[in-house]
Amino acid sequence: MPDDKRIAVLGAGMHPWGKWGRNFVEYGLAAASDALAEAGIPWTDVQYVAGADTIRNGYPGFIAGATFAQALGWSGARVSSAYAACASGAQAISNARAQILAGLCDVALVVGADTTPKGFFKPVGGERKDDPDWLRFHLIGATNPTYFALYARRRMELFGATEADFAAVKVKNAQAGLENPNARYRKAVTAEEVLASPMVADPLRLLEICATSDGGAALVLTSMEYAKRHVGTDDLVTVDAVSTVTPRFPQTIMDMPNFTTDSAATSDSVGPTFKQSVAIAAYEEAGIGPEDVSLAEVYDLSSALELDWYEDIGLCKEGEAERLLRDGDTTIGGRVPVNPSGGLSCFGEAIPAQAIAQVCELVWQLRGQAGARQVEGAKVGITANQGLFGHGSSVIVSR
Numbered sequence: 001m002p003d004d005k006r007i008a009v010l011g012a013g014m015h016p017w018g019k020w021g022r023n024f025v026e027y028g029l030a031a032a033s034d035a036l037a038e039a040g041i042p043w044t045d046v047q048y049v050a051g052a053d054t055i056r057n058g059y060p061g062f063i064a065g066a067t068f069a070q071a072l073g074w075s076g077a078r079v080s081s082a083y084a085a086c087a088s089g090a091q092a093i094s095n096a097r098a099q100i101l102a103g104l105c106d107v108a109l110v111v112g113a114d115t116t117p118k119g120f121f122k123p124v125g126g127e128r129k130d131d132p133d134w135l136r137f138h139l140i141g142a143t144n145p146t147y148f149a150l151y152a153r154r155r156m157e158l159f160g161a162t163e164a165d166f167a168a169v170k171v172k173n174a175q176a177g178l179e180n181p182n183a184r185y186r187k188a189v190t191a192e193e194v195l196a197s198p199m200v201a202d203p204l205r206l207l208e209i210c211a212t213s214d215g216g217a218a219l220v221l222t223s224m225e226y227a228k229r230h231v232g233t234d235d236l237v238t239v240d241a242v243s244t245v246t247p248r249f250p251q252t253i254m255d256m257p258n259f260t261t262d263s264a265a266t267s268d269s270v271g272p273t274f275k276q277s278v279a280i281a282a283y284e285e286a287g288i289g290p291e292d293v294s295l296a297e298v299y300d301l302s303s304a305l306e307l308d309w310y311e312d313i314g315l316c317k318e319g320e321a322e323r324l325l326r327d328g329d330t331t332i333g334g335r336v337p338v339n340p341s342g343g344l345s346c347f348g349e350a351i352p353a354q355a356i357a358q359v360c361e362l363v364w365q366l367r368g369q370a371g372a373r374q375v376e377g378a379k380v381g382i383t384a385n386q387g388l389f390g391h392g393s394s395v396i397v398s399r
Contacts, residue, residue, distance in 0.1 A: 048077060
């Protein structure tokens with residue numbers, strides 16, 4: 001891919017995930033400081049700050065770009081703030097990338113951080129009857145775990161997935177997260193322990209559903225010309241694609257318009273689903289295919305949903321995810337490791353930070369800096385994430 005279509009990642013930083021109970025700005029500031037230090041770039045050289053918003057932390061969360069710029073020290077940098085729920089971080093990356101590729105800046109900082117409430121997420125901001133999340137909660141009582149369970153049931157009915165498969169995903173991710181100092185949960189588990197954990201929404205158990213967490217993540221992104229001057233080498237980790245496409249299916253596919261952002265039908269009948277389309281657009285932009293991918297970081301809100309992503313990002317055909325898992329292909333050391341960071345299973349959701357954190361993991365993996373969870377020979381990584389109504393994201397990083 002030509003340099004005028006790529007940007008470089010010079011720094012990545014994270015504040016460890018957990019339940020720290022402090023102001024989200026503290027986490028973002030720590031992650032940003034680490035990313036700048038890794039890049040060897042002073043804050044005053046940053047020309048653009050892209051913040052990923054959090055709506056659960058008051059006014060500062062709604063203006064995250066300016067909030068983090070203020071915390072680092074007003075420097076005159078341009079700012080933007082983006083909200084797309086779980087895809088907010090990818091939207092912020094997209095904003096920064098656009099500025100760099102347009103020639104409007106050479107150095108950009110992307111930051112996302114969150115402080116979350118106890119328990120599972122619920123709608124905020126009062127009654128919003130045009131909000132599909134509000135409708136889902138209030139009309140059918142489908143909290144997030146219930147929604148995840150519907151996906152899991154669908155997988156069992158269509159493709160023969162079993163509870164043992166869902167447990168195996170958790171076991172795999174827990175083993176990887178054990179080696180990640182930024183993960184909240186660093187404890188190996190057995191399949192028996194997973195299947196003995198409390199049932200939350202049949203068939204999903206407590207250990208198969210991600211928690212809500214505090215945490216932060218940041219990236220220093222630059223133009224290729226700046227990176228080569230600064231680092232003195234062409235051997236760079238680059239962002240080759242950022243996909244933020246919207247769904248492609250008629251509103252009539254369901255009787256309740258605007259109630260869903262993905263089709264319930266199979267791809268054979270309606271073409272690519274929303275999640276498949278997000279990855280397809282990323283591959284097309286980067287000029288590669290799934291066969292070129294060394295590893296993936298995907299949005300495992302539940303263990304069952306990770307299996308869907310195997311197919312959605314093209315690692316296997318529809319209905320073959322269980323075989324991929326059972327053959328060990330998605331473990332560290334397998335053909336294409338998925339969630340070597342430990343995934344949301346080990347981190348939990350710090351909403352505006354998680355899409356950025358996925359890219360941080362890919363960067364460290366491609367540099368060979370992932371320690372005991374290192375994917376040997378990693379050259380290309382892909383992320384996948386799905387956020388608020390119509391916001392999906394996929395980022396491709398290479399070296």
